[in-house]
Amino acid sequence: MQKIDPAEYQKRLDRLTEILAGIAAHADEVALCRCPYKNRLDQCTAQFGCRNKRQPQAPGSLPICASDDKLDYRKAWETG
Amino acid sequence: MAELNDITNEFIRQEIAEFIERPNERERIINLFARARAKMQAIAAALIDGDNDLVNQLTKESLDEGIEALEVMDDGLIAGMGIVGIKFRQNLIFVPEVLACARAMKAGMAHIEPILSAAGIKPIGKVVMGTVKGDLHDIGKNLCIMMLRGSGFEVIDLGVDTSADKFMQAVEENQVHLMGMSALLTTTMPNMGKTIEAFIDADLRDQVKIMVGGAPVTQEFADEMGADGYGKDAMACVALAKRLMGVESR
Numbered sequence: 001m002q003k004i005d006p007a008e009y010q011k012r013l014d015r016l017t018e019i020l021a022g023i024a025a026h027a028d029e030v031a032l033c034r035c036p037y038k039n040r041l042d043q044c045t046a047q048f049g050c051r052n053k054r055q056p057q058a059p060g061s062l063p064i065c066a067s068d069d070k071l072d073y074r075k076a077w078e079t080g
Numbered sequence: 081m082a083e084l085n086d087i088t089n090e091f092i093r094q095e096i097a098e099f100i101e102r103p104n105e106r107e108r109i110i111n112l113f114a115r116a117r118a119k120m121q122a123i124a125a126a127l128i129d130g131d132n133d134l135v136n137q138l139t140k141e142s143l144d145e146g147i148e149a150l151e152v153m154d155d156g157l158i159a160g161m162g163i164v165g166i167k168f169r170q171n172l173i174f175v176p177e178v179l180a181c182a183r184a185m186k187a188g189m190a191h192i193e194p195i196l197s198a199a200g201i202k203p204i205g206k207v208v209m210g211t212v213k214g215d216l217h218d219i220g221k222n223l224c225i226m227m228l229r230g231s232g233f234e235v236i237d238l239g240v241d242t243s244a245d246k247f248m249q250a251v252e253e254n255q256v257h258l259m260g261m262s263a264l265l266t267t268t269m270p271n272m273g274k275t276i277e278a279f280i281d282a283d284l285r286d287q288v289k290i291m292v293g294g295a296p297v298t299q300e301f302a303d304e305m306g307a308d309g310y311g312k313d314a315m316a317c318v319a320l321a322k323r324l325m326g327v328e329s330r
Binding site for chain 2: 008012019021025028038047
């Protein structure tokens, strides 16, 4: 089994935490105008109902998100 | 100084050429990958692509071949995650893609964990995380999990729509002392309190610190429910988890 220096490992964790902290902060910013469940292809990845979901273009693919990113998308989430 | 063509992996070359705009970042990333082994470049490429099966396979192969775990982290996993962070910052990818990359990172780290364990390096703590009963909104929880894992916590993810019984079972079975619940809906928020009550009724409340979070949740609500802490976002969740585990926050 390999050996690993705890201090060196901690340096890697610190670097990774720095990257992830940047990601988390940007995620909060983006979520103000773009639904976080909407992927780069404008498909919906949510497991719950949403009135912005449209039929997928190809069978078996994810539904399309029809939100225009201008209104508060959270009002379209179906909560019942 | 290395050049783009010094990088052997075509996917990585394309990623840098197309997406890394800032000169200082470009130079640093080119230098990093130009000196990295082809296999490390392949791990980074698979991670950027969110391909957890391939990251899993390549990481295992690399360690079996005797490549140092720290090198796999430096030149493969963390290097790949660095590019993911830059693409996300530039709005070229979004949260679902980032979470796929984080899952790929976890698949790679799974092979490094036994090496850490053998070296006596333990996780900061073990945390059970779940979205409360009736709630299917999991992005916030998933971002918290990504941050917790990246900070050195072991996380047991119970997913969405988690009943009090499921939380209690996970805490007992895994000997966990920290648990996080999230809710996005005002209609499901009370289920956090019901879950805490279930822990009290089962005489388990003293065994576990409970943190809560989610868009409608406030510190006041957390206090009323009898939670041990409230985190307003993923960063706060990590700081809170460390505080509750008695670990100094960096």
